[in-house]
Amino acid sequence: MYSPDHSPLGQASAYPQHYDPTLLFPIARAMGRSAIGIPAKPPFFGADLWTAYELSWLDPRGKPQVAIAHFTLPCETPNLIESKSFKLYLNSLNSTHFESMEAVRERIRADLSEAAWRASEHPGTVGVRMLAPDQFEEERIAEMQGLLLDRLKVECTHYEPAPELLTAALDEAPVEETLTSHLLKSNCPVTGQPDWGSLQISYSGPQIDQAALLRYIVSFRDHQGFHEQCVERIFMDISARCQPIKLTVYARYTRRGGLDINPLRTSHPMPLPQAMRTARQ
Template sequence: MSLYQNADELKTLVLGKTTDYKSEYAPELLQGVPRALNREDLDLDGELPFYGEDVWYGYELSWLEPGGKPKVAVAEFRFSCNSVNLVESKSFKLYLNSLNQSRFADSAAVEKTLTEDLTKVAQGDVTVTLFDVDDCPPLAISAIDAVKIDDIDLTIDGFEFDREILKTACADTSDIVEEKLVSHLLKSNCLITNQPDWGSVYISYKGPAINHKVLLSYIISFRMHNEFHEQCVERIYTDIMEFCQCQSLTVFARYTRRGGLDINPYRSSENNTAPRNRTLRQ
């Protein structure tokens, strides 16, 4: 799987390599990964079959006021799925740390700098919002408005990714339903380092009823799969849409944070933005 794993575009990334931390503003640290790499593998050419964005939260953002007093904030970053590149997470962390000993006039100047730098590397629409650490509504824990499918009894014989599992997901295509489902058993591995990525995946759809046991088996098959967060979500979306012929579909993964960042890819047949909430695991 992951035919693009040895692509030349990935060989220059700092991910998986020993690096030095810079504590003064260094936008050159940011690195982008072409979204086209995995989309070629998914046969996504031309106009995308979904809307969406990648929502990141940064918990380790700090800078200096003009007089030298430190400031801290929580940052929300929203990247359009139509951007040319996704931002590589380790380079993002190194970049954010480069602000630690850098002086800015105020938080608005920090937002402006972040927006400009991230837009340049992503080559697409980016929105940055800073929140006070004591008043960040998007990080309020929300009740789960979905049916959890994790308690289904399963026997798992292998942990290799297998999209063909979904072939039996919709036995009766005449039974049209609307459902909101969630599984907290999503786990994949970083494409470069093989480090585990843990997440909860929310799936909302209208269409032929999806067999929950089959869907859970499919989600668990990502357990040893190597791919970036955004790419996993696009794979889940395109596989479900292909095999289940949904009239509408939304896939939203909330990944646990690593290195002070969490990544939350959102893909949908509807032109909506990702909801602002979080789960206990984050």
């Protein structure tokens, strides 16, 4: 399977002039998961929720069409999709004629599904939902709900993931709460460019020390990892150190190249969050 070192990231790329599904670059999830001790069958559910704001094609008469698209890649797919390759692939549709928006949706769904499930014995499909311009007003701008950790005055000294910072009241009665932070930052493992995100952590179980959790979130500031891998690391660290009964970790990253990536990992089956974007996105 392809490795990040061979992806289009950090390389000069020609602007695609023709439809080309081979531009999609899958990266095996197992590569990142093995590094943090995630077994072949991960202990979580969830999906990577992508939004594309720069999607266009030509109708049969050659008139440009535009749309916003939401993509749902289940976390059980063997591969994630490298984001620059995704952008290049979407650009390859710009000068391609399609009979309808539904034809575009089906083409994208088939191509993404093939890349995400490549090398799998039991391939599945990727969710694709597209909004035409007369539906743009349906797009919500909202903020993640929960108690904001950033209000706390804490001293931060760790800028690489430090799970040892996490603590919880393991000998006290369990609680249920949702906590948020806008201070999540990590870096692309290939280019070193910063990735900015907001984080929501919902759990039931021993009460997590909020100041410790905030310092832990800040500790990703110099870490190099893909969005999906960072969220999975956070899920695994909180699970191990704080022993929640239930846990959901959800991040919304600011967009790059017209795409945002919003991974969600949860200990239990649950409905996916309603499509939205935050003010920073």
